[in-house]
Amino acid sequence: MKIDVLSLFPEMFEGVLHTSIMKKAQENEAVSFAVTDFRSFSGNKHHKVDDYPYGGGAGMVLKAEPLFAAVDALSLDASKKPRVILMCPQGERFNQKKAEELAQEEHLVFLCGHYEGYDERIREHLVTDELSLGDFVLTGGEIAAMAMIDSVVRLLPNVLGNTDSPVLDSFSTGLLEHPQYTRPSEFRGMKVPEVLLSGNHAAIDKWREEQAVIRTFERRKDLLEHAPLTPHQQQVLKRLIEEKNN
Template sequence: MKIDVLSLFPEMFDGVLHSSIMKKAQENEAVSFRVTDFREHSGNKHHKVDDYPYGGGAGMVLKAEPLFAAVESLALEESKKPRVILMCPQGERFTQQKAEELAAEEHLVFLCGHYEGYDERIREHLVTDELSLGDFVLTGGEIASMAIIDSVVRLLPNVLGNSDSPVHDSFSTGLLEHPQYTRPADFRGMKVPDILLSGNHGEIEKWRQEQSLKRTFERRKDLLENAPLTEHQQKLLKSLKSKEKS
């Protein structure tokens, strides 16, 4: 996968893209990163990329010309257009399912804006996706794009040490992940559940599914509306709802 980031502050990405899993992903040739200051495509000697909004109002608006030129320069040699992602608080809420969808792409381009907003023609004619991390506003799109890039790249083949790891992540199954424990089995009187020490893998998997459902019910009931539940989980959910009412 190729990932391009268009930002006014490319130095913000130095540590994130060259550490931990992102560094390993590049070493394993699973992904390549390129961060471009789109002031280079401003088309004017002052490298100006923003202007006052028509009709008046507070703040400055990013101009269409530099972002169109920057994206077009990235895709000139490609027959297939890249997925162009606009980081914006008005965008679709980012989810694990969206991360899985993007992980299947060959080329992603992230647009990170600042100021008051974007010229609307960028939304209408340049981008393929508008994404948001949640119902809050950041100074710019850089931090949000870093989070999304991390969540996508870790899903690529040969990135994580264990290929099963992302399969059991919270949200990948539609539910939150089950509790995890490691050695020692008894820490200050706090003991690991006996079932995890039993060696009975069938019962352990059943326990994990039950705990995953229970945790989701307690913390994120909204996820259960569309979660694909087994017959056993459906019975357990009915029992949890009954106990909550009593």
């Protein structure tokens, strides 16, 4: 996969894209990154990329010309047009399902804005997706793009050491992940559940199925509306509901 980022502050990405799993992903040739300052596509000697909004109002608006020119340049050698993603608090809320969808693409371009907003023609005619991290506003799109890139890249083949890891993550199954424990088996009087020490993998799998439902019921009931539950998990959920109603 190739990932391009268009930002006015490319230095913000240095640490994130060149350490930990993102560094490993590049070393394994699962992904390549390029971060471009789109001021270089401004077309004027002052590298101005924003202007006052028509009709008046507070703040400055990012101009259409530099972003269109930058995306055109990044698309020249591509076998097909890239997925162009606008970071925007008005966009679709990003989630694991969207990360899995984007992980299937060959080329992603993330547009990171600043100032008051974007010229509307960027939304209407340039981007394929508008995505948001949540119902809050950041000073720019860079932090949101970093989070989304991380969540997408970790799903690519040969990135995580254990191929089961992304499959079992919270949200990938429709539920929150079951509790995890490691050594020692007892710490300050707190013990690891006996089933995890039993060596009985069928019993362990059953316990994990149950715990995923219990944790989701306690923390994110909304996820249970569409989660693909096994027959055993359906029984666990029914029991939880009955206990709550009694």
